[in-house]
Amino acid sequence: MADGPSTSVQTTADAVHCKLCLSDCPAATVSRLRSCDCVFCTRCLCQYVQQTILTRGGDPITCPDLACKHAGVLLDSEIASFATADQAELYQRLKFMRGVQLDPSKSWCPVLECQAVCNVMPSAEGTPVPMHCPECHAVFCCECRELWEDSHFCSQHPLVVPPANDSGMPHADAPIKQCPKCRVYIERNQGCAQMLCKSCKHTFCWYCLQNLDGDIFLRHYDKGPCRYRLGHSRASVMWNRTQVAGILVGISVIVLVTSPLLLLASPCILCCVCKPCHRTKDKKSKNKTTTTREREPSASIA
Structure with a gap:
């Protein structure tokens, strides 16, 4: 696998290190996110996506690596591949509902039996005006989202995004x-x-x-x-x-203090993990055992 500055994994010849389960996984069992190029084992991504769908309420599902430089967002196709069909459908429904709630120009029809999405356009003077549902033709207030009745009084005024200035900001x-x-x-x-x-x-x-x-x-x-x-x-x-x-400063001091100790202890650490040394010791132990057995006198038969 390609190793670049945006990659968040450490790879070897035949394994990929997953930052979620902290284990080396075969290359055939991992998946790469398209938006940020981070790689994780597929099993961890499935668990992460399914849990996020249930807890985030339709929010964009971002890369699980908190240190990801690109803060990648998973595509809908990736979410569908990592989640079950029911969960992917639930995510799309929650995502749509979240978009309607965050968009000040849209609103749900106040009629429970309808629940259609309506376009809301407040008047230029900021006063409440009646809006019509395109599905059930109900009339409701553009400000408080309640049904419009005779001598309607708007008691709730949700915040409306003010218009931008001449520069577009x-x-x-x-x-x-x-x-x-x-x-x-x-x-x-x-x-x-x-x-x-x-x-x-x-x-x-x-x-x-x-x-x-x-x-x-x-x-x-x-x-x-x-x-x-x-x-x-x-x-x-x-x-x-x-x-x-x-x-x-505290982190810098810790690094400066521990660096000489790590340098001094590195030969011992390398010796402990060195496999050829263990093999040499095993061979010497086996040779010593064989020599000892050869030198033992055979038992005499009475």
Whole structure:
């Protein structure tokens, strides 16, 4: 199998190391994910996909390797091959329902017997307007999704994505935005401006949508238009940076201390695992036993 920078496995001549079960598997029993090129044994992938379908509720199924650089998402064809027919059908149904819930321009028909998907277009003034179901022709409110009646009063106002500005980007203070990587709608009602998408695990700034995956010290909020807009006090940010720096220094110290010990112990470790040495010792032991038997006097018959 090809070995490249995006591969997350260690291969030998006739086996592939699976990071899920931590065992070496024959090459014929493994599968490679198309989106990220990671390789795992097929049995582990089947268990992972089937468990994820039952627990994630239609969310995209990502590569099981947390250290995957590409954060690959499994294709529908791969999910169908790793799951049973019933589970694959369940995943597609949950995925469709999740898409309707996250799309502010769509809604379920409020009539229980219908449950059709309807297009919702709020009025430009932001006032509630009646919408018509294309299947059962029921009339419901575009805001609260309740049946429209005479003198209807809308008591619930779900958040609506504000229109983009002239540059095509959403407003900085918009309550709902799309993840810049997977385009899933995300709502922010409180908390800091460093956002983590639950769908694709992408970290970004809420105001400018800049990538923050590698910004462990949050230096993005030290300058530029997002300066001091993280949402935490300066003391809290400095304490967080001190903790991160302390963890990195601690790991470095451990590596520096243990490296000489590992170098000194490496000859002993190699000797213990060296098979030719064990074979030589076994041969010497067998030769010694044979020589001892030859030297023993034969028993005399009385």
